[in-house]
Amino acid sequence: MIRLCAALAVALVSISVTAMAADYPAPQDGEWIAKDFKFHTGEIMPELRLHYTTVGAPTGQPVLVLHGSGGSAASMLTPSFAGELYGPGQPLDASKYYIIIPDGIGHGKSSKPSDVMRTSFPKYDYDDMVDAQYRLVTEGLGIKHLRLVIGNSMGGMHTWVWGVRYxxxxxxxxxxxxxxxxxxxxNWILRRMMLETIRNDPDYNNGNYTSQPRMMKYAVAAYRFASAGGTLGYQTLAxxxxxxxxxxxxxxxxxxxxxANDYVYQWEASHDYDPSAGMEKIEAVLLAINAADDERNPAETGVTEAAVKRIKNGKIYLVPASTETRGHLTTGDAKFYAKQLQELLQTAPQRTM
Structure with missing residues (x-):
């Protein structure tokens, strides 16, 4: 990913790239191979590598944590997320929970286009990514039931898909x-424009580039400034x-x-995302957490509110906009909703593990 400068990262996201000195067990890396993985296109990959990180002991209640586009498990090990959630007495206390954080297909250390295949890599979508996570959890880790699935941004969309598919x-x-x-x-218009800018850079050469396309950093920067950061946040910072x-x-x-190919695949994967028809299938207790100033998921459209009304045990928590929130990036900082998450886990019924 194109890295944000240190000052901007602190100002916009309030997170760092690593977990620093965290008050929870050291994360452990793992890898599992999904044999003969079938994509929604019908293509089959004989061996799909799925990298994952865990926090806590396997004897704890299993929790699945899902990262955003372009991220990896490391994205969910930051002081402002893991440091607010995984420690003693916190909502996802790692002495009680077994926290599983996969690198999605095409992300982190999991199989991705840049490994070897480039544009021959199967075109994956969010259903494929969730199916791979399901196989990792059930076949790779032998887990039959999860206490919680929680995800942010792309991981949030994956969480919706989990509720409908499983x-x-x-x-x-x-x-x-x-x-x-x-x-x-x-949301899609801006993603499409970003992708078209990268693809139409002569350097991209239909994915057969010898160095990263020069226009890529401009495309990514424009998308981020337009779709994250918060109106009050930017007014405060600039x-x-x-x-x-x-x-x-x-x-x-x-x-x-x-x-560039990894990046294009990561964002194109969202194009056919639409779990809306399956809201009535969701059986779990659901709390949708969004920021009131989220540029990509504006609350004023009412679409999330209408969808949640179709869920038997669904609610929304909207983080109020302020000079402290950062639009779409707000939920990367768990201080805004740690209390609500803890109360939810204390009261939600527990089914057979």
Missing amino acids: PQMMDVLVPMASQPTAMAAR PSAAQADKMVDDQLALPVTSD
């Missing part, structure tokens, strides 16, 4: 920074042209650290 698999669902409706409107220019200059000075 409704008996979990007690609780917490999709964050997401909507259970078709990928459309400004109240003058000079401060705004510095934010842009700092972002564009960063090197490209992700592979």
Whole structure:
């Protein structure tokens, strides 16, 4: 991924890239091979590598934590997320829970286009990614039931898909920074424009590039500034042209650290996302957490509220917008909803594990 500069990362996301000195058990890495994995296109990969990270002992209640687009398990091990959730007495106390954080298909250390196949890699979508997670959890780790599935951004959309595709698999669902409706409107328009900018860069050469396309960093920066950060957040951080220019200059000075094909696949995977028809299938207690200033999932459309009304045990918690929130990035900071999550886990019925 193109890295945010240190100042911007602190200002916009309030997280760092690693967990630092965390007050919970050291994360453990693992890898499992899904044999003969079938994609929604009908293509079959003989061996699909699935990397994952766990926190806590396997004897704890299993919890599945799902990262966002372009991220990996490391994205969910930051001080502002893991540091607020995984420690003693916190909502996902790792002495009680067995926390499982997969690298999604095409992300992190799991199988991805840049390994060898480039654009010959099967086109995956969110259903494929969730099916791979399901196989990892059930076949790879031997887990029959999850206490909780929680995800942020893309991981939030995956959480909705989990509830529809595998409704008996979990007690609780917490999709964050997401909507259970078709990928459309400004969210897809901006994604499409970002992808078209990368693909139409002559350097991209239909995915057969020898160096990362030069326009990629401009496309990614434009998308991020347009779709995350929060109106009040940016006004607080860049109240003058000079401060705004510095934010842009700092972002564009960063090197490209992700592979273009990987990146295109990661974002294109959202194109056919639409779990809306399956809301009545959801059996788990569900709490949808969104930020009121989320640019990609604007609360004022009412689409999430309408969908949640169709769920037997569904509620919404909307984090109020403020100078402290950061739009779509807000839910990366668990301090905004740790109390609500803890209360949910204390009261939600527990089915057979």
